[in-house]
Amino acid sequence: MKREPAKFKVNGGIHPAYNKQLTAEKAIIEMPVPSLLRVSMLQHLGAPAKVEVAKGDTVSRGQLIGEHGGFISVRVHAPTSGTVKAIAEAPTATGGSAIAVDIEPDGEDRWVEDITPHPDWESLEGKKLISLVSDAGIAGMGGAGFPTHVKLSPPPGKVIDTLIINGAECEPYLTADHRLMVERAEDIWNGIRIIRKILGCATVRVAIEDNKPDAIAAMEAVMAEDTGDSAVVILKTEYPQGAEKQQIFAALGKEVPSGGLPMDVGALVENVGTTLAIFEAVVKGLPLTERVTTVTGFPVKAPGNILARLGTSYADLLAFCEGLQGKAAKVVSGGPMMGFAQHSLDATTTKTTSGLLFLRPDQVRTFSSMPCISCGRCVQACPMYLMPAELSQMIEAEDIEAAEELNVLDCIECGCCAFECPAHRPLVQHMKQAKAGIMAKRREEKAKQKS
Ligand code: SF4
Ligand code: SF4
DSSP: OEEEEOSSOOSSOBOOOOOGGGTTTOOOEEOOOOSOEEEESOOSSSSOOEEOOOTTOEEOBTOEEEEOOSSSOOOEEOSSSEEEEEEEEEEOTTSSEEEEEEEEEOSOOOBOSOOOOOTTGGGSOHHHHHHHHHHTTOBOTTTTOOBHHHHTSOOTTOOOOEEEEEEOOOSTTOOHHHHHHHHSHHHHHHHHHHHHHHHTOOEEEEEEETTOHHHHHHHHHHHTTOOSEEEEEEEOSOBTTTSHHHHHHHHHOOOOOTTOOGGGGTEEEEEHHHHHHHHHHHHSOOOOOEEEEEEEOTTBSSOEEEEEETTOBHHHHHHHTTOBSSOOOEEEESOTTTOEEESSSOOBOOTTOOEEEEEOGGGOOOOOOOOOOOOOHHHHHOTTOOOHHHHHHHHHTTOHHHHHHTTGGGOOOOOHHHHHOTTOOOHHHHHHHHHHHHHHHHHHHHHHHHO
């Protein structure tokens, strides 16, 4: 094990007020099980899980309640024992809706009986380890929610030689991953060893921003005895260092091609929370039924890093953090840069709920339709070498084809351009609109070809 500086500085990037001091020193606290858990069947990218229980059923913690709904899908398990009270469409934090299973806890928090730990995991084959990850219902916990078992199964011919563990947590305010590295470093390291065995890759880089010296020290301590090619890479604190392509460039100096995937340069990136979930699934045999969410913002009375069951309502999370001490003008699920604005506290936590953020009125930026003043700040800030000003104007003129030619699909929706824009133009919304339009058109064309 060694320590490495970042190889390269990522293009663009910004330095917003990080405000991590609100929770960075706060140890993870386990929240008691609330009086109702609303467990969404869409906690991941891809097809929703198919409900496997009926109203009135009694369930145990860890019992399968949602089966894979397709190849790109993830299983869902009961987060506690109790009774299924309802199965109905419910709002999701991303602004849509999905089928959810309401569980009324019975207070026993009884685990399902067929839990099989594998302390002997080193003797298992990669395929078996992947099936354990799949069974446990793990999706990328950094926010993207891509099914982990699919990510760990590259297609034939693709070789992964480097595993990057993403401990950057570059989004302002969020500290859940930071606390996991400080408090669960050894288990995260064992999760890394499991992934290393699955992929058969020799090289491991744990990438952490330099504003988390205690996390760096904790990871270095547990990796000290490793005789393989492993290192903690110290990244400069800058948003968006945690984005996959940017992290690969910073840590390895390799550029993922436009439209390509990390595996195209032999890399795979896993978030620290996901890595811990892999440890829990394989070594302890536990399905994913809880996660750490940073509940934060200046209006919150007792902000913290809360270990809560999946399906906990945002209202219950806030109540556990003693509510508000001032006016909150905006609520965001996730971080302020890439999170989703909430109109109520009705949504419930999922495998991707990294944060719940409350912003004061003076912290909320309103967008305008003022014209671009051609200052170029958005271009300088864009980590993907895009031209947000031009793209935005094309999209306003509904010229989606031109936006596609200018690689709008490469936009990672990081929000750096909008953060810098003095005209407060809704640049990210424009990029999202164009990307959605292009994808819808591609789906239509595919359907036409089939018929
Ligand atoms: S949101 Fe898209 S266009 Fe804007 S800075 Fe990020 S990658 Fe560039
Ligand atoms: S930052 Fe805003 S005003 Fe400046 S060039 Fe970009 S879109 Fe135009």
